[in-house]
Amino acid sequence: MHCSGYSPKSRKACSKASKDAHLAKYLASASRAKALKGLEANTEHQHIQFNDLATRLPSNAERLNCVIARNFPGLNAENLQPADSNHRLFFAEDTTGNPLAM
The missing domain is CATH 1.20.5 (Single alpha-helices involved in coiled-coils or other helix-helix interfaces)
Known part of the structure; x- marks a missing residue:
């Protein structure tokens, strides 16, 4: 200014x-x-x-184990196997060895 x-x-x-x-x-x-x-x-x-x-x-595997343990007692992430090549549906075995769809 x-x-x-x-x-x-x-x-x-x-x-x-x-x-x-x-x-x-x-x-x-x-x-x-x-x-x-x-x-x-x-x-x-x-x-x-x-x-x-x-x-x-926690890692993803730890979180997955927590979710599985809470909803499916007796299961863990190591039991999960892909049902098809697209990995769209997973099966797991419960403590008695019976397959269980998730």
Whole structure:
């Protein structure tokens, strides 16, 4: 903002407005920088939390065994065999050796 060409009183008001505008611009950029820094730190924290959680998650085989054990007592994932080449239907044997469709 250029303040030349104004009366002394107007020039003073113009100069103050110019300083206020520069200050507002500085504060906005400082605030944005602080917000970005906080966002980066937060993202990094979430990434660490996710990695920590991932190390504690059970594998697919463990989850499958849990589901099978809950719904079909006596069965486990190692007993499962594909019924056809498309792997659409799985059979398993229960503890007595009888085939069971799943």
